[in-house]
Amino acid sequence: SQQGEEDPQALSIQEGENATMNCSYKTSINNLQWYRQNSGRGLVHLILIRSNEREKHSGRLRVTLDTSKKSSSLLITASRAADTASYFCATANTGNQFYFGTGTSLTVIP
Amino acid sequence: DAGVTQSPTHLIKTRGQQVTLRCSPKSGHDTVSWYQQALGQGPQFIFQYYEEEERQRGNFPDRFSGHQFPNYSSELNVNALLLGDSALYLCASSSLDTDTQYFGPGTRLTVL
Numbered sequence: 479s480q481q482g483e484e485d486p487q488a489l490s491i492q493e494g495e496n497a498t499m500n501c502s503y504k505t506s507i508n509n510l511q512w513y514r515q516n517s518g519r520g521l522v523h524l525i526l527i528r529s530n531e532r533e534k535h536s537g538r539l540r541v542t543l544d545t546s547k548k549s550s551s552l553l554i555t556a557s558r559a560a561d562t563a564s565y566f567c568a569t570a571n572t573g574n575q576f577y578f579g580t581g582t583s584l585t586v587i588p
Numbered sequence: 589d590a591g592v593t594q595s596p597t598h599l600i601k602t603r604g605q606q607v608t609l610r611c612s613p614k615s616g617h618d619t620v621s622w623y624q625q626a627l628g629q630g631p632q633f634i635f636q637y638y639e640e641e642e643r644q645r646g647n648f649p650d651r652f653s654g655h656q657f658p659n660y661s662s663e664l665n666v667n668a669l670l671l672g673d674s675a676l677y678l679c680a681s682s683s684l685d686t687d688t689q690y691f692g693p694g695t696r697l698t699v700l
Contacts (some may be wrong), residue, residue, distance in 0.1 A: 482630070509687050518676055520592075521631070521691040528687075566630050575644050576621070576680075576689060578630035 482567045482579030490585040497554040499582040501567030502547075508570050510543055512552050515564045515581070524552075524565075559588045590615065592681050592692035600698045601669050609664045609695045613681030619643075620662040621689060622654060623678040631678055637662050638684070666697075674699045 485500045501510070509528045513521040527534045527543045527550065534541045540553040554561055564583050568576040593612045601607050613620050619638045623631035633646035637656035656662045660681075666673055676696050680689035 511688065513691075518625075518627075518694075518696070520678060520693040521680075523688050523690060526688055570687060575633055575636065575646075576623075576631075577633065578623075580628075580630045 482569050482577055484565070484567060484579040484582040486582060487580070488583045488585075490587065491557055493557060493559055493586055493588050495557055497557050497561070497584055497586070499552050499565055499584070501550045501552070501579055503550075503567075503569045503577070503579075504548065505569075505571075507545075508572050510541075510550050511568045511570065511576075512539075512541060512550075513566045513568060513578075515566065517563075521566065554584075557584075557586045559586050562586045592679060592690050594677075594679050594692040594695050596695060597693070598696045598698075600700065602700050603669055603671060605669050605699075606665065606667045607669060607697060609666075609677050609679075609697070610661065611664070611679030611681075611692060612661045613679075614690050617681035617683045617690070618660050619682045619684065620656060620660065621680045621682070622662070622664045623680065624648070624673075625676040625678060625694070627675070634664070669699045671699050673697065 511526045512524040525536045538555045543550045564581040566581045621636040622634040625631040635645040636643045640656045651667045653665045676694045678694045679692045682689045
């Protein structure tokens with residue numbers, strides 16, 4: 479079974495609004511990464527946060543990690559129509575084996 | 589600098605047949621991982637190759653096998669195809685000194 483679970487499964491917002499999606503996982507991790515996927519194509523790496531980090535920023539993206547709650551959140555600020563995609567969290571163990579969640583489908587309405 | 593490439597893009601097979609999918613890693617990467625992504629699901633780890641050896645394996649039957657060549661490219665073979673093998677197959681490359689895996693565009697396999 480997949481370790482990560484994203485919440486919500488689907489999210490629809492207006493352009494310019496912020497989008498927040500959450501990820502929960504089950505076991506200890508080495509790092510957690512967020513990926514974006516457009517229409518069943520390949521995954522694009524967005525951001526990596528290590529187990530000893532609590533928050534990380536990259537452009538309009540902000541990721542937090544709470545290892546005590548085994549959860550992470552991805553915030554996309556000032557969303558654009560081009561942000562419409564599925565977003566996955568992936569947890570990596572020490573062997574760098576990735577476990578993906580089922581994803582959050584984000585729709586940004588122009 | 590080419591990223592991860594996969595071939596073919598699409599493939600249609602019938603039950604019982606065998607299929608081979610190919611992946612070339614990003615320049616400088618020596619580790620290749622394969623994932624299966626069913627429609628509406630997240631990718632599931634099949635196995636990972638490093639130095640031409642299978643390093644880790646997910647919960648997939650022996651019908652799924654792989655190979656890595658000296659130039660680090662890799663093949664995924666699936667024997668005795670089942671309808672349930674229909675999926676997007678993703679290849680990702682990385683190196684031991686990086687934690688990020690870079691994904692190719694995938695091969696869409698349809699089993700009829």
